Amino acid sequence: MRRAIKVSKKILAFSLAVFMGVAVLGLSLQADAAKKKSSGTYAEGDDIAFGTLDGNIINWTILTYDDTTKVALLVSRKTLHSYSVLAYRDSINQMYLNSNSSAGYVKWEDNYWRGWLNQIFYNQCFTDAERATIQKTSLTEEAAQTSLMNFYHDTTLDAYYLAGNVKNSLNMNIYNNQSTTSDYIFFLSTDEYTEYKDTMKYETSNTWPLRTNAYDDPAQGLFVNDTKKLIERKYYYLGDGIRPAMYVKLGKTDEEKAAESGTDTSSTDTITTSDTTSSSSSSSTSSSTSTTSTASTASSATTTAATTTSTSSTSTAKATSSKKYANNGTNIGNITLPDDASYSMTNGSTAQVAINLDYLNSTDKQYNVTYKSSDASVFTVDSNGLITSVGKGTGTLTVRMKKSNGKTYTMTCRIDVT
Template sequence: MKKRFRVGRKIMVVVLAAVLCLPVILNPMEAEAAKKKGNSGAATYAVGDDVAFGFFDGTILSWTILTYDDTTKQALVVSRKPLNSRSVTAYRLAIDQMYRDKKTEAGYVRWSENYWRGWLNKTFYETCFNDAERAMILRTTLSETDAKNSIMNYYHDTSMDAYVVQGNKKNSLNMAIYNSQTTTKDYIFFLSSDEYTAHKDTMKNETKLIFPLRTNAYDDPTQGLFGNDTDKLIYRMYYYAGDSIRPAMNIQLGEPEATTDDSSSTTKSTTNSANSKISTSDTSKSTTNTASTSNTKATATATSATTSTATASTASNSKKYANNGTNTGDLTLPDDSEYTTSVGATAQVAIDLEYLNSTEKNYTITYKSSDASVFTVDSSGVITAVGKGSGTITARMKKSNGKTYTMSCRVDVN
C-alpha cells in the first residue's frame, strides 16, 4: 500500500511539473514577462534583462536586451549564447558542400546576399517562433549608410581589431567593398561591428565561441568580421568558417505608452555609444516574408545603367511603388533578396516606398545589371533574361533633396 502511495505521489509530482511548465512551452515570452511586474501590474524590462522567446532544436531560446525604450516598449535583443546546435552546423556544412560541388570558392558577400540572411528570415523566423511571437518581431531596415559608417568606424577603431591588438598593422580600406553596401529589410539579422562594439559588455560572456557580424571585412574579399565571446574583440576570418551564430532582432514588448509622430513610421533604437549605428525598426509590420537564401559571389562585371524619373502611386493601394509610375512589379526592392526567371522572360522591378518614410513623389532611378550576359535592364526597370546564370539587379534612387538609396536583388536565370 505504501509503495503504491509513493508511486502515485511521484506520478502526481511529474504531472504537476508538466502542467506548470506547459505555459512556458506554449508561450515562453508571456511566461518570462510574468516574472517582471511593475506597480501597475504591467511587465517591465531593462537593458541586460533576459527574455525567453522562441523554440530551437528542442530548447527555449533566451535573448538579452541590448536597448529598451520604456515609452515605445521596443527592444533590440541578441541571443544570450551563440547558437551552435545541429541545425546551425548542418546548414553551414551544406553551404560548404555547395561550393565544393560547384568547384568554386566563397568570395566577398554583402549582407544582402549572405546565405545566413536567407536562413534567418525564412527557416529560423518561420519555424522557431509561433504566430504570437512573430507578430512581436519588428521588421528592421538595415541601411546602406549605416553599413558604410560601421565599416569606416571599425577601420578607424584599432582597439577592437584583434589583428592589430596582437601587434599587426592595420590594413588599408577597400573602397570598392565600402561602396558596395546596400539597404535591406529583415526580421532577424546579425549585429554590425558598431552594434557589437556598443553592446559587447551587455552581452553575456558564457562560451568560448565566435559568431559572424553583419559588417563584412574591409580589407579582404574572402573574409568577414566575427565577434569573440572570450576576449570581446573583433576577428577577421574566412566568412564561412565557424559553426555558431548570434541572431539579433527588434521586438515589441507590450503596448507603447504614447503614439509616435504621424510623420514618421520608424523608431530609432538608442545606444550607449555615440559612434554606434543601430538599425531602424519598422513599426508597421509587413505581412509577407520575402527574404530567402542567397549564395552568390559578387562580380565586377558592370553594364550601362539607365535613368528614369519615377512618380509615386496616388492609388488607394496601401503599397506604394516607384518604378516609372507603373506601381506594379514582379520583384520589389528592397524587400526581395532573390528572384528566379527563365531565358527570354521579362520582369518589372518595383521599389517599395514605405521604408523611405517620405511623401515626396519625384525620384531619379538608375538601374544596373551586374552581368549583361545573364540579364539586361532598361530605363523603366524591365529585366530581360538573356542567358543562364546569376547576377545582381541594383536600383539607385536619388531624391530631389539629394538623398540616395541603393537596393539590390539577386536574379537567377534558369
C-alpha cells in the same frame, strides 16, 4: 573611563543608524525590483525567454528598450549552435562543390546566414504570436559603410592590431559593395557591437559573425571573439555559432491599451510561448549544445492530474499568486525555468528548480520532467528538481519536459558553485 564609554555609545549608535539605513535601502531596492518584475516592464541588461531552437528555449538579452513604443533590441544571450545551421551550411558548401567553384566575397544581402535567419529560423523557431511581435528593420547602405569605416579607423576593438600587427587598410571593394537590407532577424553591425558589447553576456567561449561585411567565406570578414571581446578578421569562418539580433515589441503601448480598454481588459505587458517546438526531433535535444555532452547524472519524475494513489514525485500543478509552477511540491523555487539562464550557489547548499507553466502557456496537467546534471562532481539533482552542490565549479542543468501530447521542451541553466 566614563568619557570612553560615552564615545563608545556614540560610535555604536552611529553604526546602528548606518546599518538600519542600509537595510531599509536594501529592502527598498528589493521592493522596487520585485514591483518592476511583476509589472512587466523591462530594462537594458534584462534577460527574456523567446522562441525555441532544436527544442531548446532561447534566452535573449535586452540591449535597448523604449518604454513608450515597448520595442526592445534583443541579442541571443549565448552563441547559438543548431543542427539546422549545420545542415544549411552543408547545403551551401555542396552547392559550391557541385558548381566546381569556391566561396568568395558575398555581401550581406546575398548571404546564406541571412537566408537562414529570415527563412528557416524566423519561420520554424517562433510561433505566430511571437512572429507578430518581431519588427522588420533596415540597415541602410550608408549606415553599413559608416559602420565598416568606423571599425577600420578604430583600434580599440581590433584583435589583429592589438596583437602587435599593423592596422590593415579598408578593403574598398567590400566597402563599395554594401547595400540596404531589411530583415526580421540579423547580426549586429560593428557599430552596434561596439555600442552594446558591455551589456551583452559572455558565458561561452565562441566566435560569431557580424553583419557589416560578408560571411560566405569572405575576404576580411569580421567576427567577435567572446573571450577577448574583440573583433577579429578572418578569411574563412569554420564555426557554426551565431548570435542573432532582432527588434521585438514587448507588450502594448499606452495608446493601444486605452483603445482596447472598452473591449479587452486582460492584456498584459508580457510575451508567452505557445505549445510548440522546432522542427527538430525531441530525441536529439539533449545533445544540441556542447555544455551537456559530458558525463551526467539523470533523474526523472512524472506529474499527473490523478488525485488517487500516487508516488511522492507525483503532483498536480497549482496556481501560486499569478503564476503556475510544475513538479516541485512547493510550487516555488530558487531557479525558475525558462526564465533563469544562470544561478550561483555556495558549496554544500541546495536550490529548488521550478518550471513556469504560464510562460509555456501550458494547460496540460500531465507531463514527465527529467532533470540532469552535466557534472555530478559540481552538483546533483533529484527527481523533484532539488539541486545539491557538491564541489566548486560550473555545470549545466538540463531539464526536459515531455507532455502527454508528445511536445517536448528542453531548458538549460548554468550552475556556478563557489
